[in-house]
Amino acid sequence: xxxxxxxxxxxxxxxxxxxxxxxxxxxxxxxxxxxxxxxxxxxxxxxxxxxxxxxxxxxxxxxxxxxxxxxxxxxxxxxxxxxxxxxxxxxxxxxxxxxxxxxxxxxxxxxxxxxxxxxxxxxxxxxxxxxxxxxxxxxxxxxxxxxxxxxxxxxxxxxxxxxxxxxx
Amino acid sequence: xxxxxxxxxxxxxxxxxxxxxxxxxxxxxxxxxxxxxxxxxxxxxxxxxxxxxxxxxxxxxxxxxxxxxxxxxxxxxxxxxxxxxxxxxxxxxxxxxxxxxxxxxxxxxxxxxxxxxxxxxxxxxxxxxxxxxxxxxxxxxxxxxxxxxxxxxxxxxxxxxxxxxxx
Numbered sequence: 423x424x425x426x427x428x429x430x431x432x433x434x435x436x437x438x439x440x441x442x443x444x445x446x447x448x449x450x451x452x453x454x455x456x457x458x459x460x461x462x463x464x465x466x467x468x469x470x471x472x473x474x475x476x477x478x479x480x481x482x483x484x485x486x487x488x489x490x491x492x493x494x495x496x497x498x499x500x501x502x503x504x505x506x507x508x509x510x511x512x513x514x515x516x517x518x519x520x521x522x523x524x525x526x527x528x529x530x531x532x533x534x535x536x537x538x539x540x541x542x543x544x545x546x547x548x549x550x551x552x553x554x555x556x557x558x559x560x561x562x563x564x565x566x567x568x569x570x571x572x573x574x575x576x577x578x579x580x581x582x583x584x585x586x587x588x589x590x
Numbered sequence: 591x592x593x594x595x596x597x598x599x600x601x602x603x604x605x606x607x608x609x610x611x612x613x614x615x616x617x618x619x620x621x622x623x624x625x626x627x628x629x630x631x632x633x634x635x636x637x638x639x640x641x642x643x644x645x646x647x648x649x650x651x652x653x654x655x656x657x658x659x660x661x662x663x664x665x666x667x668x669x670x671x672x673x674x675x676x677x678x679x680x681x682x683x684x685x686x687x688x689x690x691x692x693x694x695x696x697x698x699x700x701x702x703x704x705x706x707x708x709x710x711x712x713x714x715x716x717x718x719x720x721x722x723x724x725x726x727x728x729x730x731x732x733x734x735x736x737x738x739x740x741x742x743x744x745x746x747x748x749x750x751x752x753x754x755x756x757x
Contacts, residue, residue, distance in 0.1 A: 456745040459748065
């Protein structure tokens, strides 16, 4: 049932004049993908540099809360750029994503990663020593950092695999 | 020039290149690792460039930024080159004939040159301005050029995929 509705929606979207315009101008899709990747670069680096600091690697001359305050807020406007560029890419090639399990996997992982980032940002700004109070907290911090890096890696992998798992 | 062609042919006909060509999972996986690595390379370089331009982290000395970020850049760069090399040998002749591929390599070379010029000439008096928010023109220029070059690298990389389709 849902499959039929999504299929019909993809068909309708692909027939709109906006979708046609995106499809016929050959440069639009690679240009949007370039913007998309540059935004992913910004987001992924910002997340990783904070995760590495949680691990106690790089930028140890400043507090974890300082690193988190500088880089995590960058993520939110970047997500907006990703949602906009991603949405236009879907309008241009609706079947590529909307009928693709990998795309839904990517979106699910993204939801987890964003909640995780929000918690991390909140916890490290609410109490600067939150992750460094005790040995347990420090172990938890490394676990959280590893999970965050893994989540973002899976999201990027899934993103690239969308191109290889299209139906028809 | 003959030597170069022989080396390329040697790698392209290797069993490793064969495996990457024939296996359905290998190429996309290597490509995904390449995207991951490129994102870290470009993301980290952009952070340094934005400091040089005077757009971000202006309260932190330039040397602290580069010490805290560039090790990640170099680590990711090694992974990007290794994964890029594996994709290249799977179809070397086609890549060499692709204008965007050649342009991408030239832009990376230019970015490296820009870095060297800044390191050895522009940054000679770095101790004098290291902690300043607004840096001398040479530093701001190096940051701006680097930013543009790396945006070009990403664009060329994406365009390769659209101009090699029948491969």
